[in-house]
Amino acid sequence: TTAPEVHRGLAGVVADTTRISTVIQETNSLTYRGYPVQDLAARRSFEEVAHLLWYGELPDPARLRDFRARERALRPLDRTTSELLARLPETCHPMDVLRTAVSLFGAEDPTEDDGSPAAHRAKSLTLLARLPTVVAADQRRRRGLAPIPPDPGLGYAENFFHMCFGSVPDPETVRCFEISLVLYAEHSFNASTFTARVVTSTLSDLYSAVTAAVGALKGPLHGGANEAVMHMLDEIGDPGRAEEWLDGALAAKRKIMGFGHRVYRHGDSRVPIMQDALDRLVARAADPGVTRKATLHAALREAMLNRKGIHPNLDYPAGLAYHLMGFDTPAFTPLFVMSRITGWTAHITEQLAHNALIRPLASYDGPRQRPVPAPE
Numbered sequence: 001t002t003a004p005e006v007h008r009g010l011a012g013v014v015a016d017t018t019r020i021s022t023v024i025q026e027t028n029s030l031t032y033r034g035y036p037v038q039d040l041a042a043r044r045s046f047e048e049v050a051h052l053l054w055y056g057e058l059p060d061p062a063r064l065r066d067f068r069a070r071e072r073a074l075r076p077l078d079r080t081t082s083e084l085l086a087r088l089p090e091t092c093h094p095m096d097v098l099r100t101a102v103s104l105f106g107a108e109d110p111t112e113d114d115g116s117p118a119a120h121r122a123k124s125l126t127l128l129a130r131l132p133t134v135v136a137a138d139q140r141r142r143r144g145l146a147p148i149p150p151d152p153g154l155g156y157a158e159n160f161f162h163m164c165f166g167s168v169p170d171p172e173t174v175r176c177f178e179i180s181l182v183l184y185a186e187h188s189f190n191a192s193t194f195t196a197r198v199v200t201s202t203l204s205d206l207y208s209a210v211t212a213a214v215g216a217l218k219g220p221l222h223g224g225a226n227e228a229v230m231h232m233l234d235e236i237g238d239p240g241r242a243e244e245w246l247d248g249a250l251a252a253k254r255k256i257m258g259f260g261h262r263v264y265r266h267g268d269s270r271v272p273i274m275q276d277a278l279d280r281l282v283a284r285a286a287d288p289g290v291t292r293k294a295t296l297h298a299a300l301r302e303a304m305l306n307r308k309g310i311h312p313n314l315d316y317p318a319g320l321a322y323h324l325m326g327f328d329t330p331a332f333t334p335l336f337v338m339s340r341i342t343g344w345t346a347h348i349t350e351q352l353a354h355n356a357l358i359r360p361l362a363s364y365d366g367p368r369q370r371p372v373p374a375p376e
């Protein structure tokens, strides 16, 4: 018998159909429910995009009002949850706190999970509303500061800044953050989304699927890359060192964080709009320290294109943008979670709607069958 063909990393394998999003290779574009993501980022709020991903359509004004009101009401954490999360060691990664928080929400949720889209959407909205409260409180406790409760008078992005810093920055900065949320929201069968679908395919619950997805996103080959980008820029330090550093890193066979993509071979379609928003942040700051970081960022991008012909992915501009917005580097991947929770939960609902247990095969190349020796 010939060995079956193996697709390592499931590269090129089409595992199911989806109606949520797609990358159109010919035009190098990404669409959510048919709408180009760059147009959504330019014209629509993150809340509208969340509604689009979950319900299949953008909300009309009445629905949007209702959606926003429900999201705002669900933001506060109860005391027990806050206390439990505050007890986690500060030495653990913020993604560990977030993963634990999702698991805890699952244990505390008294509502039944009957697997219906309505039940799932209610749970998804709760997660969308509460995760920012967790992320903000965690960042503050690591800075030795007390949490700031959510403000129901503020939109999703504004409220998050308020909970993190006690103030809302200029509209341009808020807009840049919102653009990143729209761009990060959904990306078809990426590793964390596929993880959520695998867990869901066993008919497990939504919180278990999301907890697993947070774990998958944490890794530096996936969402952890936005954090890793900032560590890398800090390590290089000086724009003049970018080329030399890159040559050393490539010679040492290091993966350069924020570059390359499994699906996009000629550049990530989300990068131009994020880079544009980042450029506006940099210009606005008009600060020599910020300009230096932006120069280094651009120099490394050029060097990587020249040396390897590899383009940046979304994590490359998003990483620096989050730094300029004032977030702590280890909190970058949790910001990705706050957005991708929409895509994950849309896929969980879709998986359940036409479920098939995800259970691939492996080509065995271990020892041949052999007798178990008698114990010595």
Ligand code: CMC
Pocket (backbone or CB within 6 Å): 009, 190, 220, 221, 222, 223, 224, 225, 226, 254, 255, 256, 257, 258, 259, 260, 261, 262, 263, 308, 310, 313, 314, 315
């Ligand atoms: N740095 C150096 N070399 C790279 C990189 C990179 N970032 N990306 C790809 N390559 C090289 C790779 O070494 C390989 O070369 P060779 O053929 O000589 O062995 C070639 O390009 C093909 O790469 P691959 O590893 O087969 O590609 P993949 O589809 O398995 O990997 C990837 C995709 C994202 C894991 C990889 O590009 C990578 O590790 N990037 C750095 C981490 C990163 O930025 N991840 C974020 C991904 S996008 C958004 C997200 O999920 O957050």
